[in-house]
Amino acid sequence: METRSRTIVSALAGSLALSLLCGAPSASLAKTPADQIVLGFSMLNILTMDPGAMNGAEMEYIANMYDYLIETDPTDKSKILPGLATSWTVSDDRQTLTFKLRDGIKFQSGNPLTAEDVVWSFRRILQLNLGQATFWKSFGFTADNVTQLVTAPDPLTVEIKLPAPTDPQLMLYNLTMGGAVAVDRKLVAQHEKDGDRGAAWLKTNSAGSGAFKLQNWQPNNTLVLERNADYWRGAPKMRRVIYRHLPESQAQRLAIERGDIDIAMTMNATDIGALKDNKNVQIESTVMGTVYYLGASMKDPKFADKRVRLALRHLVDYDGINNTLMPYYGIKHLRPIQKKAMGSLPDPDYKLDVPKAKQLLAEAGYPNGFKTTLRVLSDAPFPSVAAAMQSTMAQAGIDAQILMGNGEQVYGAMRKREFELIIGLGGGGSDPHPHSNLRSQIFNPDNSDEAKMSAFQGWRAAFHSPELNKDIETALLERDPEKQKSMYEDIQRKVEDVVPALQPFSQVVITNVVAKDVQGYRFHPGYTTRFRDVAKAR
Amino acid sequence: MTEATKSLRAGTGTMRPGPASLPAVSLKLWQAAKFVGGIALTILCLMALTFFIGRVMPADPALHIVGQDADQETYRMVYERLGLDQPIIVQFWRYLVQLASGDFGVALLTGRPVIDDIARVFPATIELATFSIIFGAGIGIPLGVVAAVNKGKWIDHLVRLISLTGHSIPIFWLGMMGLVVFYGWLGWLGGPGEVDVFYNDMVESRTGMLLIDSLIAGEMDVFWNAVSHIILPASVLGYSSMAYISRMTRSFMLAQLNQEYLITARVKGLSESNVIWRHVFRNIRVQLVTIVALTYGSLLEGAVLVEKVFAWPGFGQYLTNNLLFGDMNAIMLCVTLVGIIFIGLNILSDALYRVFDPRTRT
Numbered sequence: 001m002e003t004r005s006r007t008i009v010s011a012l013a014g015s016l017a018l019s020l021l022c023g024a025p026s027a028s029l030a031k032t033p034a035d036q037i038v039l040g041f042s043m044l045n046i047l048t049m050d051p052g053a054m055n056g057a058e059m060e061y062i063a064n065m066y067d068y069l070i071e072t073d074p075t076d077k078s079k080i081l082p083g084l085a086t087s088w089t090v091s092d093d094r095q096t097l098t099f100k101l102r103d104g105i106k107f108q109s110g111n112p113l114t115a116e117d118v119v120w121s122f123r124r125i126l127q128l129n130l131g132q133a134t135f136w137k138s139f140g141f142t143a144d145n146v147t148q149l150v151t152a153p154d155p156l157t158v159e160i161k162l163p164a165p166t167d168p169q170l171m172l173y174n175l176t177m178g179g180a181v182a183v184d185r186k187l188v189a190q191h192e193k194d195g196d197r198g199a200a201w202l203k204t205n206s207a208g209s210g211a212f213k214l215q216n217w218q219p220n221n222t223l224v225l226e227r228n229a230d231y232w233r234g235a236p237k238m239r240r241v242i243y244r245h246l247p248e249s250q251a252q253r254l255a256i257e258r259g260d261i262d263i264a265m266t267m268n269a270t271d272i273g274a275l276k277d278n279k280n281v282q283i284e285s286t287v288m289g290t291v292y293y294l295g296a297s298m299k300d301p302k303f304a305d306k307r308v309r310l311a312l313r314h315l316v317d318y319d320g321i322n323n324t325l326m327p328y329y330g331i332k333h334l335r336p337i338q339k340k341a342m343g344s345l346p347d348p349d350y351k352l353d354v355p356k357a358k359q360l361l362a363e364a365g366y367p368n369g370f371k372t373t374l375r376v377l378s379d380a381p382f383p384s385v386a387a388a389m390q391s392t393m394a395q396a397g398i399d400a401q402i403l404m405g406n407g408e409q410v411y412g413a414m415r416k417r418e419f420e421l422i423i424g425l426g427g428g429g430s431d432p433h434p435h436s437n438l439r440s441q442i443f444n445p446d447n448s449d450e451a452k453m454s455a456f457q458g459w460r461a462a463f464h465s466p467e468l469n470k471d472i473e474t475a476l477l478e479r480d481p482e483k484q485k486s487m488y489e490d491i492q493r494k495v496e497d498v499v500p501a502l503q504p505f506s507q508v509v510i511t512n513v514v515a516k517d518v519q520g521y522r523f524h525p526g527y528t529t530r531f532r533d534v535a536k537a538r
Numbered sequence: 539m540t541e542a543t544k545s546l547r548a549g550t551g552t553m554r555p556g557p558a559s560l561p562a563v564s565l566k567l568w569q570a571a572k573f574v575g576g577i578a579l580t581i582l583c584l585m586a587l588t589f590f591i592g593r594v595m596p597a598d599p600a601l602h603i604v605g606q607d608a609d610q611e612t613y614r615m616v617y618e619r620l621g622l623d624q625p626i627i628v629q630f631w632r633y634l635v636q637l638a639s640g641d642f643g644v645a646l647l648t649g650r651p652v653i654d655d656i657a658r659v660f661p662a663t664i665e666l667a668t669f670s671i672i673f674g675a676g677i678g679i680p681l682g683v684v685a686a687v688n689k690g691k692w693i694d695h696l697v698r699l700i701s702l703t704g705h706s707i708p709i710f711w712l713g714m715m716g717l718v719v720f721y722g723w724l725g726w727l728g729g730p731g732e733v734d735v736f737y738n739d740m741v742e743s744r745t746g747m748l749l750i751d752s753l754i755a756g757e758m759d760v761f762w763n764a765v766s767h768i769i770l771p772a773s774v775l776g777y778s779s780m781a782y783i784s785r786m787t788r789s790f791m792l793a794q795l796n797q798e799y800l801i802t803a804r805v806k807g808l809s810e811s812n813v814i815w816r817h818v819f820r821n822i823r824v825q826l827v828t829i830v831a832l833t834y835g836s837l838l839e840g841a842v843l844v845e846k847v848f849a850w851p852g853f854g855q856y857l858t859n860n861l862l863f864g865d866m867n868a869i870m871l872c873v874t875l876v877g878i879i880f881i882g883l884n885i886l887s888d889a890l891y892r893v894f895d896p897r898t899r900t
Contacts, residue, residue: 032736246730254718405596453609454608454609
């Protein structure tokens with residue numbers, strides 16, 4: 001191998017020397033300019049610039065091109081900060097949220113931003129049934145009722161009436177992310193085609209009031225945001241924010257080592273680890289609210305048996321996986337509710353215990369184990385985690401065949417309830433409210449196949465506990481924060497006994513490598529990282 | 539298989555005699571109609587096959603659009619809007635009707651007309667493929683000739699070693715190593731991408747080919763930067779085509795070197811280089827044209843791995859992403875384009891046959 005590679009290197013060197021001799025000056029490898037930030041990133045999931053239609057990966061661009069009514073603090077995402085709204089109040093009956101907008105804000109087009117724009121933007125999501133409608137529907141909003149419920153009593157006031165009782169805090173958190181931004185309706189009207197409310201145009205253009213505007217987007221190549229010099233918070237320090245599609249982790253590593261990018265966003269653990277001692281960069285990890293989990297489908301009679309699920313709980317090497325395979329991807333976390341959220345508890349003492357698992361399997365009628373399949377994404381860290389789990393399960397006789405695929409294949413099968421075991425990522429938690437995790441992982445309002453509650457991972461895995469459903473609903477409506485906290489603690493203890501279909505093993509961590517001279521960059525745990533205060537020390 | 543391909547395989551000219559009763563002019567017309575009809579039928583079959591294969595693949599564009607946490611109603615709506623609830627045959631018919639009205643459709647992955655997307659990604663691939671084939675043929679053919687002439691000597695073994703390595707080393711590994719050495723360590727060449735990112739948008743896009751556009755605009759900074767970016771991927775890609783071309787050249791040459799006309803030539807007192815280049819090489823030109831044209835064709839299809847490693851915004855990545863995503867609008871047009879390229883290259887090499895080989899002229 002070594003002689004071979006030497007042959008190639010010399011062959012390449014030969015051809016290169018030739019071309020250099022032919023007069024090409026050696027490439028001027030300029031570093032990134034002082035007034036621009038360049039990010040290396042895999043852009044495969046970037047499909048649209050329409051805030052209402054995005055599916056999540058695009059949120060960072062949306063947060064920089066548009067403004068939300070309110071924002072969360074990147075260092076403490078439970079803390080709500082003003083955005084377009086300077087103040088917000090919740091009515092005594094907890095049914096109405098009122099937002100007062102800052103006066104004098106203008107869109108990038110120069111059009112004034114009014115409460116009418118905000119209301120129009122929110123209604124549009126539901127009336128067009130865009131991707132972001134899912135969150136509005138979860139509160140009971142529909143295309144029909146939204147015109148009565150989301151209103152603008154005057155040009156500087158937005159009023160949101162909740163269609164069903166809930167914790168208003170949950171609604172507030174949800175307004176800090178997703179598609180809940182103000183869109184310039186007058187500008188969009190100029191580009192409307194066949195009554196589409198700008199759906200076609202907004203896919204590739206921006207119509208916001210944010211710190212940056214879309215300058216150029218070439219799918220899977222580059223995305224360039226340009227400074228909005230008239231931004232109402234003051235002009236951003238960076239002239240441009242440039243995202244470069246670098247799908248290969250190693251290419252990102254080389255590029256940040258060479259100084260051709262300032263921030264590497266989608267590197268794998270091996271390459272991040274290799275930069276640990278590099279003086280010019282720092283490695284920044286941010287704990288997110290989502291979890292990695294092992295899920296079992298209770299449609300399968302084997303996993304419908306609680307003893308088998310309990311056996312699975314004892315067939316995962318939580319410490320081994322988290323210490324060796326998950327660094328930079330996740331930290332050990334075994335409960336449904338994310339760390340630091342209201343009611344979050346320390347991890348239970350689950351351990352790899354093969355004899356106990358074997359005993360449980362024997363009791364359930366599987367003394368020699370069984371054959372099954374384990375679905376998993378083909379990206380790191382999933383394959384290695386799957387291999388680790390496969391080997392520990394094999395010790396108790398469970399022969400799990402690993403089926404790898406892309407997101408649509410793995411989660412598509414889960415959404416159709418056509419799987420046995422799965423290692424997944426999700427489980428709510430994009431906002432810091434404990435309800436978000438419980439709703440996604442445990443709550444299941446209707447377990448029938450026909451209900452197709454595929455937004456709920458509980459339904460996908462056919463886990464159905466009417467008692468826990470009720471506890472979750474009651475806790476959400478509790479007004480006394482202390483009581484509410486202890487209710488969430490109780491729910492988690494109950495979850496330990498019930499053994500649900502999803503067992504979290506790690507909480508998601510996003511790790512970025514950032515050049516030392518970048519200042520003010522703070523990755524946001526809600527994916528709304530903003531560049532308006534980012535600067536470079538040169 | 540088209541007429542062109544058939545005749546290519548047979549190594550003769552295209553036109554076969556039509557019905558004997560027809561007068562000469564309508565005979566020509568008949569042949570032309572058959573020729574065009576054959577191409578149209580080939581493309582239609584290609585499209586039908588692509589559509590059916592594409593639709594039975596386990597890809598779900600609707601889920602990709604709404605995201606895995608979307609509720610069923612939203613998902614359903616997108617699913618139906620894309621027409622995925624219809625039988626495949628209906629979907630295909632709808633696609634053909636849409637095509638007949640001159641609408642190639644919008645790519646779901648990019649939200650833009652597919653034709654615009656291809657106009658953006660294809661020039662990048664043309665640039666890369668052209669550089670690669672110049673490198674591959676420019677070095678591969680002489681190497682093959684030298685190896686054949688020195689059959690069994692050390693130089694033949696060396697050429698074999700070089701081409702075997704080119705054939706057997708995974709191209710993404712080679713690309714990565716090239717980046718590590720020439721970009722990472724030495725810093726001689728540009729890294730991934732067509733150009734340093736801040737040179738983007740500096741020249742107006744006329745042809746879509748950055749090297750040409752920057753020359754037209756007189757932006758020499760951009761031009762040299764783009765050159766420094768294309769050398770590595772073109773060398774890596776060119777190296778593997780060079781391997782193939784040199785092996786084929788060698789075997790074509792060997793077949794000729796056993797012919798008796800060489801004895802005549804040598805007896806006449808021609809110099810050895812004259813014998814090799816003017817006599818032997820002339821006779822293998824026809825075969826070489828086919829090999830080089832087909833290699834160029836496969837380079838134009840896009841080299842997915844090289845494009846991925848070098849973050850090259852080309853056709854291969856575009857097609858692959860759309861395949862994984864199941865976006866039929868994009869897949870159909872891409873595959874049809876590849877089909878047309880191959881048919882075109884076959885016709886072209888047919889034509890070159892007639893230039894190079896007097897026996898095929900009728």
